[in-house]
Amino acid sequence: MKCLRYIIFICTSAIFFLPTNAQKNIKEAAVPSTSIDYHRLANIDTLINGYVSRGWVPGVVALVVKDGNIILHKGYGYSNIASKKRMETNSIFRIASQTKAIVSxxxxxxxxxxxxxxxxxxxxxxxxxxxxxxxxxxxxxxxxxxxxxxxxxxxxxxxxxxxxxxxxxxxxxxxxxxxxxxxxxxxxxxxxxxxxxxxxxxxxxxxxxxxxxxxxxxxxxxxxxxxxxxxxxxxNLEDFLRKNIFEPLNMQDTWFNLPASKANRLTTVYTEDSLQHVIPWTKDKFGVDPNYPLVKKHYFSGGAGLSSTAIDYAIFLQMIMNGGSYNGKQILSKRVVQMMLHNQLDFAFNGKNYFGLGFEIVSDKGSADEPRNEGSFDWGGFFGTTYWADPKEKMIVLFMTQLTPNSHNDLESKFEQILYSSLK
Incomplete structure (x- = not known):
């Protein structure tokens, strides 16, 4: 009997690391979701707008997809503070290390x-x-x-x-x-x-x-x-990604070399001065020209070079959640996706969580003191973008800004807390 209970436990635990078999395409929710408390979810607006009004963050795009339906997709604050250009849901971000999962x-x-x-x-x-x-x-x-x-x-x-x-x-x-x-x-x-x-x-x-x-x-x-x-x-890497991932998934806003026609949607990147005031990033910061997405390149960094939108990246994550397919296109085999979301290390890489083939994976220990469930997979980018997907909740989340360093980076964790408190 003890052996049987052990087998059941192992099999149940493994489920959290596997993508869902149900094929979902991301779409606007036709009716409000019965699994969301929208009154609580509205606290996200109050939270982010408060940080923007205090000058702690220039702007944010937040996107939440649950069961393939968009339940939150909003721009907050400014894409450019000086010109008062509003942050829009189709604003384009330098996603830096979020490039890694795509290249993996x-x-x-x-x-x-x-x-x-x-x-x-x-x-x-x-x-x-x-x-x-x-x-x-x-x-x-x-x-x-x-x-x-x-x-x-x-x-x-x-x-x-x-x-x-x-x-x-x-x-x-x-x-x-x-x-x-x-x-x-x-x-x-x-x-x-x-x-x-x-x-x-x-x-x-x-x-x-x-x-x-x-x-x-x-x-x-x-x-x-x-x-x-x-x-x-x-x-070259750009052509390979475009043929095998971006075009099949209709990710039209994900580029190493951002087309001139999309340049006006590229968000301004910011940093902080010694008094923690938000100021524009300049070329002398780490020697990185903030306009690099607009400069024609032939050197494509697989670890940091892409720019993208929240919705494009969500489509990529939905493909992973679907077991490698999206909108009838099989990008990866189901087995390979299982390997990506399986722990590949003999040790916890950050003291508690696992690492697969391209993603951090939340362990049982990791889920004990954070909202994300065991089996959730995630990462982020140098300039302030982050993402995670929670297979248990069938949920994908993007939280994107362009500010580094950020003295008020508790915003993302508070956003996450409110989001999970809104789930029924």
Whole structure:
């Protein structure tokens, strides 16, 4: 009997990590949902408008989809404060690291096609990753270092799970930032002239921060996957995404190079001064030109380069929730989506939650003190965008602004609290 109860528990728990079989397309709700307390939901308007009126946040787009129906989709505040241009639901945002999930899905399209394996060494596609080394000793005084040979090669799966040993330029560890800066490794945000494949091969020749598979560390790994996609598909990353994801899903506002016809919908990006006042982001901030979406590029960062709208990204997430299909188009196999939403680590990457192939996944421990249910998957972007999908509630949520750093970033968590308190 104890064994039977254990089996039932395991099977029940696994359900939360699987996408729904019901195929949903996102649409405006024809009638109010009976599963929503709209009186409580209205508190979201009061909350966000209060932050806008205090000058704590320039503007927000919030989108909530439940059971395929839009129950909230609003713009609050300003897309541009100086001109008093209102934030609209179709405003376009620099989604930065939200690019990662899309590119992770793209490399898994190649997996579905039998063109790559998760356990392929990256050097099979990028020879710069052959004969890799790991950092041994580092001298901060002159940034010299010694290395040791790696015990095993970095694999495609290591890249997908951020366990490759690669770090990040600018926002990574001090040691690796210095090593990458010396070789001018692109951070991914902005405009870069070099060739993506060449730069990622150059990255592969630099030492790893740790042995592959031993740690989780946020990194340029998905940029490397972008280069792998270009090599395997024999096309550039933008064209591959457009043909295999954006066009089939009708994601018309998701771009590396934002068309001139859409430029007036691009939101202004803001930061804070020393007094925590919201001010426009300027080019000298991290050396990143805020107008990079409008500048023609040939270097497509798989980890940070896209701009998009809330509704476009919600469609991508609905495809994942549907088990890889949307509007009759099968983008990913059902099995691959299950793999994406399954824990791939032997440890909790942030102390409590899991990490799959492209997403953070809320664990039982993680769901104990936050509204999202176990099995919810999420991530966000550097400039203040965030998303999550909750399969148990059949709900997708986008909360998008363009402000970093943000001293009042509790807004998003309060929004989440009100949203879940509105569910019947």
């Amino acid at each position: 899905a793209a490399v898994l399209i190649l997996y579905d096609q039998g063109k790559i394996s998760l356990f392929d060494p990256v050097s099979k596609y990028l020879p710069g990753f052959a004969n890799q080394t790991v950092l041994d000793h580092y001298n901060a005084a002159d940034t010299t270092y010694t290395t040791l040979p790696v015990k095993r090669a970095v694999t495609i799966k290591d890249l997908l799970t951020h366990t490759s040993g690669i770090d990040y330029a600018i926002i990574g560890s001090e040691k690796m930032r210095a090593i990458y800066a010396k070789e001018k490794i692109p951070v991914g945000l902005g405009v870069f002239e070099p060739n993506l494949v060449d730069e990622m091969n150059k990255l592969g020749k630099l030492p790893l921060a740790f042995e592959p598979g031993k740690e989780w560390r946020y990194s340029l790994s998905i940029d490397v996957l972008g280069a792998v996609i270009e090599v395997v598909s024999k096309t």
